[in-house]
Amino acid sequence: MTTSLEQSTPALVDPEEAVLAVARRAREASRALATATRATKDAALRAMADALVAATDRVLVANAQDVDRERAAGMSPGLLDRLTLTPERVAAIADALRELAALPDPVGEVVRGSTLPNGLRLRQVRVPMGVVGMIYEARPNVTVDAAGLALKSGNAVVLRGGSAAARSNEVVVQVLAAALDAQGLPGDLVQSVDAWGRPGAVALMHARGLVDVLVPRGGADLIATVVREATVPVIETGVGNCHLYVDASADHADALAILLNSKTQRVGVCNAVETLLVHRDVADTFLPAALTALATAGVTVHGDDVTLAHVPAGAAAVPATEEDWGTEYLSLDLAVRVVEDLDDAVAHVRRWSTGHTEAIVTQDLRASERFVAEVDAAAVIVNASTRFTDGGQFGLGAEIGISTQKLHARGPMGLSELTTTKWIVHGDGHVRP
């Protein structure tokens, strides 16, 4: 016999219908927010932060259930760490919401405007997208970040956070929705479709017309799946096979510092460098010191023949295969190749770049200008670490991801990138001749 409770559980509802109903409620809720003032939105963000801190115990209990289950299922320590919440982490996540409240509101910005010869007055104004979909993995902090960024930019958000963090996300979404409700805003501004599993995620990808943009955030597989499946417009984020090219004219001390920072300041991030290219004229002078420093930092070099000849005794090094040039290691590994010249370096980058961040170290003005012009990436950096490609570092204030596609947003995506524009035209009975 089926109880009424069981009948109402999501598993017994058609996932597609259920997710479309969620998206419709999100769209309806987004209308109330689209015309809300900054003061209203900032108050809601602060209320969300307060509610989250007040609910720390509840959140941690739910999170412990996720962590215990995933640990038993054999999740890797790195992923377990990303999944785990502590009172300090909850406080930090809440603080991020308060920082969002301090940022300017992108909505209402006049992007351009003019009065036409016929007297029509034209303004192109930033407005919210409407409904933003986020598909991500095992990181409860992204749940709050995405909800905050969406709210500040005037959008409703529909979240699909993956089964590993399902309990944590469920409680977090409940807390945020209740805080919005208490502020007189619709709780449907923040909803999750985790309850409908993979079919729910697929339904979200197909909710064209109800969801305005989908931002996948996670590994290459997740992103590829969303790009292939979705009919909702997608902003591809995050895959970075970044190169650092040390030119013949490079300052060697700068080059070494930039190399170590780009590779080791933080491993496992999309703006870490994965391949070092060195001009042949400085292979003899730069590589020995560089390879020694990399070895000291615990980096395993995957080198071409010229590089391997310079590896100091005892350092970890293996011959590079074709596959190495295309690998985003996200680890203490680095592919190293000696190139003939700038053309060879640019050709290598063009062949293997994922269009995220590419850097050159040089003192030659023409070389820097050619590299900047000829390399096609979201960010091209001269004489600085690849690690600077980041919304916070760029002063955008907050970041929902780093776009590696060319449409709509390229590079770090802040609040503006979660908006679209509307042309507003004022006439006085104007008709077209």
Added chain:
Amino acid sequence: MTTSLEQSTPALVDPEEAVLAVARRAREASRALATATRATKDAALRAMADALVAATDRVLVANAQDVDRERAAGMSPGLLDRLTLTPERVAAIADALRELAALPDPVGEVVRGSTLPNGLRLRQVRVPMGVVGMIYEARPNVTVDAAGLALKSGNAVVLRGGSAAARSNEVVVQVLAAALDAQGLPGDLVQSVDAWGRPGAVALMHARGLVDVLVPRGGADLIATVVREATVPVIETGVGNCHLYVDASADHADALAILLNSKTQRVGVCNAVETLLVHRDVADTFLPAALTALATAGVTVHGDDVTLAHVPAGAAAVPATEEDWGTEYLSLDLAVRVVEDLDDAVAHVRRWSTGHTEAIVTQDLRASERFVAEVDAAAVIVNASTRFTDGGQFGLGAEIGISTQKLHARGPMGLSELTTTKWIVHGDGHVRP
């Protein structure tokens, strides 16, 4: 026995491989153009115009083959007219290329820039997309327009123009490519995949990583197919179920002029009005004159009950069904409904709008502001004709389509919308702490 000629015909080549080869050549060619100066690009545009005019006879012979075949196959007079070229039309198409040469170059524009607290210098600069794909129907002028817009914005273009105009497009593409070649630019900047039929079009939609953006231009079916099939990012264009709302406070003379202009100045375009909404307080005073004028203009009214009660004797009018509210007639038909108030009008527009252009006629400031804020469309117009939503009318100079989606471009798409941006960062040995 198969001759070598037959072996080399496209039909015997795998369409997917052939189209990917085209896209690869386009990408390679686009690199030469990405760093070309405006002077080089403008000279090429003028050379393309001259070559087209010089090849008028060849183009017309090919076009006559298309027209004869399609007429025999029963193509409608309207589509036949769009397909047909004349010496005057070829000259006009060539002139459009010369006008493009006179427009500013979007490439190189610094969108934003700053020096960060740590001294890093940041610029976000407009750069070409790379390779633009166009999928369109039976209009040889679009072949030239798209090639010109792509070239001016620094992009290669891959065209899929449909079988009806295949011979015309083949000759036009040959002429344009030869003109580019004579200017020292790669002919591969302008290529067609028409030879590979529908499988070729599908391959183009799947050429992610080689083609940066796909712009479908044509009927709702074509656009829906591209949106569903493509893994390449798509900009949806052109479907317009536009509304005109006559508020209680409207100036009746303005409202009548705007209504007639929006409906009849040109039929069959996406910015023509398809539904008229009238505030109930002015139904008695506005509708009789409006319906008489519409009847005189040959417009068939699909009205609700209140509207039908006002239709003058002998005028063409039928009861509106639910389907009428969602129909883009593209003909001398107009759905008409009397609404309770502004809220009712906004609700109707929200329910049925395709997000193209929505207009209000009013003298009430608060009503105009509410309509502008609450209606979600690419263009919201106060006291002017819906027909103004157009790249040329907006002063953008040229238009590749009107985007009805929210990502990347919304409304008329000019040259800027065919570009992306690149962050350029200059440091002096900067590393991240």
